[in-house]
Amino acid sequence: NAGVTQTPKFRILKIGQSMTLQCTQDMNHNYMYWYRQDPGMGLKLIYYSVGAGITDKGEVPNGYNVSRSTTEDFPLRLELAAPSQTSVYFCASRRLDEQFFGPGTRLTVL
């Protein structure tokens, strides 16, 4: 049981490039979340999903897209990367009242 896994661990992008952050959970949780954490700040919700095929915006969705074709996977897509998207990205899944987080992806946009 690996829990929530995220790839890659680190990535450097140039301005205007695009990429997909991968997130997979093996706990069969319906709810999944994407957060970003900027230095000295708390985690902020980007997008979330309540099940396969259903996604919704969180607090800071601009510049991102998500899809949820299976229960296990919840990829986060960055189109036209900008320096403001430099952050650490965490994916999480939820069972009852507890969210389980992945180890994070550290993204730098130069």
Added chain:
Amino acid sequence: DQQVKQNSPSLSVQEGRISILNCDYTNSMFDYFLWYKKYPAEGPTFLISISSIKDKNEDGRFTVFLNKSAKHLSLHIVPSQPGDSAVYFCAATLSNDYKLSFGAGTTVTVRA
């Protein structure tokens, strides 16, 4: 608009003593509160939670207190151990949607 605030960015405490972490929130609709612990290069892990129908919840060395009238909660760690050195995040949510609002975190350092 920061709905959850942790005003102390850091806390240093001697091993064996009590650590007290504070958290304030502004949204009176929040009815469920959580504390997460985070080590470097890892994701946050759930520590303890409390519903707004309670004013205290205890789990081993960790106790969370909730003061709804003051919109304030605190986490007590007794006794503090070196392994408790980490960043602690306070989070709040509505129990019908579980979209967490996080504070900025408090870095706890436990000195031997």
